[in-house]
Amino acid sequence: MSEDRFLDGLEVYCVGGAVRDKRLGWPVYDHDWVVVGASVEDMTRRGFTPVGRDFPVFLHPVTHEEYALARTERKRGHGYTGFVVHASPDVSLEEDLARRDLTINAMAESADGTLVDPYHGQRDLAARRLRHVSPAFVEDPLRVLRTARFLARYRGLGFEIAEDTLALMRELAQSGELGHLVAERVWAETEKALGEPSPEAYFTALDDCEALAVLMPELLEDREALAAALERLHxxxxxxxxxxxxxxxxxxxxxxxxxxxxxxxxxxxxxxxxxxxxxxxxxxxxxxxxxxxxxxxxxxxxxxxxLSADQVLGWYDGIDAWRRDERLAPQLRLLALDAPELARTLGAAYRAAQAIAPKALLEEGFKGKALGEELDRRRQAAIAEVLAAHLAES
Incomplete structure (x- = not known):
């Protein structure tokens, strides 16, 4: 970092996820940087491109990595956007780290590799604990989802949510603040969680803090079915x-x-x-x-x-298999997880039914509604023949 002429003379720290994951032995894909003691004018004069909409963030002239000025936040309004941001040369690194959600995300590393850890994130990494930095955690309802998502990522390493942090998540769920999250942000966190190693942990964490009942109440209509569904995620x-x-x-x-x-x-x-x-x-x-x-x-x-041939034909129609035949194979693989013989039978039935070409019926004189009805009748007959043959074999 010290050899970078664009950063020469700046007090720059690597912060957040890269610092955390480096110490966990987790893959590090991105780096976030905080600049302490600098102004917007300092950064633009050095050739950095401003890109931040809500606070000063800049792109490096060469690497295009993001560099943010140290900042503080003060709550004024509902939801995750109701903050007033203060960024200036007098904001310290510790003040910047204090606004972060979890202690494991509130660590920084200097240019020489020295760890700056005012909120004991390294201790919580060792304890495999997701713990909030400060009571200000409750000012941002999105942190409920982010904490659950981090659990989905690191559950396999033994992480748990600290009890006092879970209590704050529950407080947020009960306060009505979750209702101020826009759908796109809720889905963005959920979609990321679905890609994590333990996605079921995301939904169980949201349930434990009563957020699932607010955000996705349909999943709680049958808890036994939900438990089975969470197992199916793998x-x-x-x-x-x-x-x-x-x-x-x-x-x-x-x-x-x-x-x-x-x-x-x-x-x-x-x-x-x-x-x-x-x-x-x-x-x-x-x-x-x-x-x-x-x-x-x-x-x-x-x-x-x-199954009757009519039910099978209805299934092909329902997944639009005739027009979108690429949909069939994945659904047959899904079926094969629990009923491999049925999947093979329905694959054979589809091939038999698909061999009946509408063009041939046109040549026989069928048109309009009669063409559709005859196509269905013959496809159903072909399906029935395959079903009967497979039933006889079994």
């Missing part, structure tokens, strides 16, 4: 989406979508729709959850009384 329809950390962004996104689908697949249509509307879910998440719910319902029907 049972996904493809090993490729629940595997190693070197996966690319598309695979990580797929894992998150499947975990959300598995969490919701036992819910009814109305409950899923209510959650989707409240959280402003991306369409890909809502669609996959709906498909997974249909697949679960089909499996339960099969276990209860067997």
């Amino acid at each position: 049972c996904l329809p493809s090993s490729q989406v629940d595997g190693a950390p070197e996966q690319d962004d598309s695979e990580v996104g797929e894992r998150r979508r499947w975990r959300w689908a598995r969490l919701l697949e036992h819910l009814g249509d109305d409950a899923r729709a209510a959650l989707a509307e409240r959280l402003k879910l991306p369409k890909a998440y809502a669609d996959l959850a709906r498909q997974a719910a249909r697949t679960r319902a089909l499996r339960l029907d099969s276990e209860a009384a067997g």
